[in-house]
Amino acid sequence: MTVKVTERDFSHLSHESQASGQQVWDVHQQDLLVGMFHNETEAHQYKAELENLESQRTT
Numbered sequence: 001m002t003v004k005v006t007e008r009d010f011s012h013l014s015h016e017s018q019a020s021g022q023q024v025w026d027v028h029q030q031d032l033l034v035g036m037f038h039n040e041t042e043a044h045q046y047k048a049e050l051e052n053l054e055s056q057r058t059t
Contacts, residue, residue: 001054003029005043006034 008024017024025043029037029050037043 001030003027003047003050005026005040005047015037 004027006026006028008026010018013022013024022038023040025037025040026033027037027043027050028048033051035043035046037046
């Protein structure tokens with residue numbers, strides 16, 4: 001399973017988010033968007049949770 005965290009490109013943010021300077025972190029699993037976070041730490045925690053659940057499922 002591939003899980004990755006990426007910062008959303010500024011051009012893909014809403015006008016409101018761009019105006020307020022917000023950042024959005026996307027979590028993708030198997031190239032599908034599974035989560036969006038305004039905090040990078042929370043995005044990485046979710047990634048770790050997904051990886052942990054997957055490892056439990058395969059054992």
